Amino acid sequence: MTAVLAVEHLNFGYPIGGLISGTGVAVKALDDVSLSVEPGRVLGIVGESGSGKSTLLRTIVGLNRGYTGTIRYRGEAVDHAARPARRAAFVAGVQMIFQDPGGSLNPFKTIRRTLSAALARSPSPRAGAEELEALLHQVGMNASALDRRPSEFSGGQLQRLAIARALACDPSVLLCDEPTSALDVSIQAQILDLFGRLKREGRAFIFVTHNLGVLGHIADTIAVMHRGRVVEVGPARELIATPQQAYTAALIAASPRLKHRGALLEHARRRLAPTPAEAAS
Amino acid sequence: MTAQEIISAAAPTAPLLSVRDLSVRAGALPLVHEISFDLEPGTMTALVGESGSGKSLTAQAILGLLNREVYAVAGTAMTFQGQALGFDGQSRPRGFHGELTGYVMQDPSSALDPTMTVGRQIAEMFVVHRGMDRRSALGEAARMLDRVRIPDAGARIDDYPHQFSGGMKQRVLIAMAVALSPRLLVADEPTTALDVTVQADILALIDDLRREMQMAVLIITHDFGVVYQCADRVMVMYAGKLVEGGATLQITESGRHPYTRGLIASIPDLDDLDRPVVAIPGQPPRPERSWDGSCAFQPRCSFKAPRCAAEAPEMETLGGGALVRCFEWRRVEESPS
Ligand SMILES: Nc1ncnc2c1ncn2[C@@H]1O[C@H](COP(=O)(O)OP(=O)(O)OP(=O)(O)O)[C@@H](O)[C@H]1O
Ligand SMILES: Nc1ncnc2c1ncn2[C@@H]1O[C@H](COP(=O)(O)OP(=O)(O)O)[C@@H](O)[C@H]1O
Ligand code: SF4
Ligand SMILES: [Mg+2]
Numbered sequence: 001m002t003a004v005l006a007v008e009h010l011n012f013g014y015p016i017g018g019l020i021s022g023t024g025v026a027v028k029a030l031d032d033v034s035l036s037v038e039p040g041r042v043l044g045i046v047g048e049s050g051s052g053k054s055t056l057l058r059t060i061v062g063l064n065r066g067y068t069g070t071i072r073y074r075g076e077a078v079d080h081a082a083r084p085a086r087r088a089a090f091v092a093g094v095q096m097i098f099q100d101p102g103g104s105l106n107p108f109k110t111i112r113r114t115l116s117a118a119l120a121r122s123p124s125p126r127a128g129a130e131e132l133e134a135l136l137h138q139v140g141m142n143a144s145a146l147d148r149r150p151s152e153f154s155g156g157q158l159q160r161l162a163i164a165r166a167l168a169c170d171p172s173v174l175l176c177d178e179p180t181s182a183l184d185v186s187i188q189a190q191i192l193d194l195f196g197r198l199k200r201e202g203r204a205f206i207f208v209t210h211n212l213g214v215l216g217h218i219a220d221t222i223a224v225m226h227r228g229r230v231v232e233v234g235p236a237r238e239l240i241a242t243p244q245q246a247y248t249a250a251l252i253a254a255s256p257r258l259k260h261r262g263a264l265l266e267h268a269r270r271r272l273a274p275t276p277a278e279a280a281s
Numbered sequence: 282m283t284a285q286e287i288i289s290a291a292a293p294t295a296p297l298l299s300v301r302d303l304s305v306r307a308g309a310l311p312l313v314h315e316i317s318f319d320l321e322p323g324t325m326t327a328l329v330g331e332s333g334s335g336k337s338l339t340a341q342a343i344l345g346l347l348n349r350e351v352y353a354v355a356g357t358a359m360t361f362q363g364q365a366l367g368f369d370g371q372s373r374p375r376g377f378h379g380e381l382t383g384y385v386m387q388d389p390s391s392a393l394d395p396t397m398t399v400g401r402q403i404a405e406m407f408v409v410h411r412g413m414d415r416r417s418a419l420g421e422a423a424r425m426l427d428r429v430r431i432p433d434a435g436a437r438i439d440d441y442p443h444q445f446s447g448g449m450k451q452r453v454l455i456a457m458a459v460a461l462s463p464r465l466l467v468a469d470e471p472t473t474a475l476d477v478t479v480q481a482d483i484l485a486l487i488d489d490l491r492r493e494m495q496m497a498v499l500i501i502t503h504d505f506g507v508v509y510q511c512a513d514r515v516m517v518m519y520a521g522k523l524v525e526g527g528a529t530l531q532i533t534e535s536g537r538h539p540y541t542r543g544l545i546a547s548i549p550d551l552d553d554l555d556r557p558v559v560a561i562p563g564q565p566p567r568p569e570r571s572w573d574g575s576c577a578f579q580p581r582c583s584f585k586a587p588r589c590a591a592e593a594p595e596m597e598t599l600g601g602g603a604l605v606r607c608f609e610w611r612r613v614e615e616s617p618s
């Protein structure tokens with residue numbers, strides 16, 4: 001199957017000045033990253049904080065200028081410098097979902113206005129009552145949400161509404177940055193259910209999370225990032241069962257699991273313990 | 282259930298903190314209902330439950346941090362090291378905040394002073410409570426930052442909070458909360474913004490303090506993996522009430538409340554990728570009237586019986602310090618988990 005979205009040799013560095021506390025060196029946030037995802041597949045991304053996961057998603061959608069390398073959507077190179085009209089298919093087809101579910105919803109607008117505006121930007125703009133209801137139905141909500149504002153919803157409901165807004169353009173690819181990290185487990189399970197359904201409809205996902213259990217359940221492929229580089233890619237279950245890189249193994253060992261009680265702390269203590277040389281000095 | 286029953290259910294050590302029938306209201310709205318529990322020195326207790334179930338309010342009520350103009354806190358008894366604590370939040374022993382108790386609040390962004398360097402904010406703790414001079418206090422601050430795994434801590438003490446990422450701010454709060462080795466640490470979702478490696482390091486740090494200093498820990502989290510790996514006891518909260526309590530293994534492996542079972546079934550288990558992730562259907566109830574004449578979990582419960590819609594279940598004390606609030610717990614216990 002051919003990839004719906006691919007990045008080839010992507011490089012990006014945040015400009016000096018935007019850096020944390022004047023180290024004076026540009027952070028190379030993406031270092032020769034090549035990845036792709038096929039329709040109906042989930043590419044999971046893991047890696048420690050600051051490894052470049054969010055930067056990758058932001059660069060793909062055109063929020064970071066000055067990158068080198070190629071972003072391909074349906075086989076064609078995307079030119080983020082081109083006029084919006086020339087990128088319309090990409091802009092509608094690749095949608096982003098963030099960790100903070102309220103973040104992509106305007107707090108002052110009713111859900112009706114937010115979703116109507118999103119539908120109006122879609123390739124086949126129709127924003128009648130029927131379309132609005134169909135959209136809410138897709139995320140397991142109903143028309144009673146329409147005349148309310150974001151503050152009247154719980155975190156899980158807000159994330160559903162953010163997903164509804166993203167679905168308004170009928171995207172082929174959803175880029176998710178920690179979409180369930182702010183939610184409790186039972187709400188997370190509801191959202192994962194929803195993603196499973198969207199996946200079966202043929203939509204592709206790039207899914208960033210610290211939770212390897214979540215990726216084990218939803219991802220087909222997992223890519224591990226470290227200091228801007230992809231250090232390991234593989235089929236999700238294989239990568240979890242037999243990681244090839246010590247860095248990947250360390251991430252798995254640090255995941256809190258529901259067996260071997262106490263192993264997590266033991267492992268952390270072993271890692272933190274000074275080496276004999278350090279202890280002697 | 283009576284206070285006497287809970288006390289006899291607890292471990293033989295004298296509790297550090299003992300809470301009976303704690304309730305919180307906002308105006309006429311009941312938010313937390315009659316919570317009772319004990320925390321023993323050197324133990325970690327996890328408080329779990331859906332968002333909005335009242336976990337943070339419970340934590341803040343114990344510490345006396347709720348705004349009295351908004352919230353009314355009541356109860357029958359609350360003691361710390363055997364000394365009575367008032368529910369109004371006013372009567373707290375000297376050094377209660379900072380020295381005797383440490384608190385990591387859920388939202389780190391509002392907790393730090395944006396106009397003061399991170400190092401000075403931590404150093405203040407040592408200056409005010411330990412009478413240290415500023416130089417050595419800053420040294421201590423750097424040592425604490427290092428313990429919470431801030432790289433290059435000695436240089437970062439001169440940074441302002443806005444120069445720290447969300448996860449780093451969370452670590453600063455943890456450093457401040459444990460700086461004076463308090464008797465009790467209350468940590469409200471302390472590791473949600475952290476990656477797994479740093480999370481494991483922080484949990485190991487908290488566990489060390491618990492062992493070395495006999496610090497009691499109340500941790501609020503929705504990560505059952507963290508609970509399973511670190512906590513001795515678990516309390517499960519639903520719609521403002523405790524619905525189950527007991528030893529960690531018992532709760533995670535054979536919970537007796539349908540809500541507890543539902544939570545466990547909704548975890549994507551890294552060690553059992555073939556087990557489907559089953560969501561609890563529906564939404565948690567709004568706080569008002571949720572326990573009025575029925576079980577608040579009833580609309581979402583797969584074990585419900587006719588009685589569940591007609592009256593609210595009381596907490597029952599079972600063996601081994603276990604508590605459950607469900608008419609049907611025997612049926613739940615017998616069903617495979
Ligand atoms: N606006 C910015 N200006 C300068 N540097 C930045 C900016 N945003 C991110 N960085 C740096 O780029 C690197 C990658 O950051 P990124 O946000 O992509 O990490 P991440 O993998 O998403 O981490 P997390 O798991 O904490 O979300 C880090 O070193 C970070 O400090
Ligand atoms: N001032 C208030 N007025 C009305 N409801 C409130 C107020 N403060 C908190 N609540 C409600 O109390 C419930 C418990 O809140 P909280 O303790 O923060 O939950 P948790 O920490 O378990 O997510 C929530 O439903 C919240 O919306
Ligand atoms: S009391 Fe009834 S409704 Fe409530 S949890 Fe038990 S079985 Fe379910
Ligand atoms: Mg990120």
Ligand SMILES: [Mg+2]
Pocket residue numbers: 333336337338387469
């Ligand atoms: Mg809370």
